Amino acid sequence: MSDNKKRELQVAALENGTAIDHIPPEQLFKVAYLLQLEKLVDKTITIGNNFYSKKMGRKGVIKIANKFFGKDEISRIALVAPNVILNEIRDFEVVKKYPVTLPDELVALVKCNNPKCITNNEPMATRFTVLDKEKGTIKCRYCERKINKEDIIIK
Numbered sequence: 001m002s003d004n005k006k007r008e009l010q011v012a013a014l015e016n017g018t019a020i021d022h023i024p025p026e027q028l029f030k031v032a033y034l035l036q037l038e039k040l041v042d043k044t045i046t047i048g049n050n051f052y053s054k055k056m057g058r059k060g061v062i063k064i065a066n067k068f069f070g071k072d073e074i075s076r077i078a079l080v081a082p083n084v085i086l087n088e089i090r091d092f093e094v095v096k097k098y099p100v101t102l103p104d105e106l107v108a109l110v111k112c113n114n115p116k117c118i119t120n121n122e123p124m125a126t127r128f129t130v131l132d133k134e135k136g137t138i139k140c141r142y143c144e145r146k147i148n149k150e151d152i153i154i155k
Helices: 003-008 025-034 071-080
Strands: 017-023 045-053 057-065 085-090 093-099 106-107 127-132 139-140
Touching: 025 045, 025 057, 025 071, 045 127
Parallel strands: none
Antiparallel strands: 017 057, 017 085, 045 057, 085 093, 106 127, 127 139
């Protein structure tokens, strides 16, 4: 068997489901946490880290059988790993492939880090406008505090 074929067999193919590729290795388990994979007890899930990648050097991969994610679920990934590639697979074929990007607005995903913000003192959903998708800068709709990517607290 050739070296290329051996490399391809590191992770089993999916018949139907989602493959999340090109996850930075240090963000892999954050992505798994944000997608609440521990609650998918009836799904086959494969998590692999530090695979060789021409593009990144090393990468993480998550494959979930028979699970397709909605936009809200995917926007969670973009908070910690904005350049991952999402692959939707049906009958062992990739039918949809796209990069994950931050949406224009984040609702109930992020905690405002301003202790005086109404969202920290009343039972209500947070709302953030994404100011810069590349840098990950967001702004609270209520108190107007700007938060940089490294200071974001995910709910």
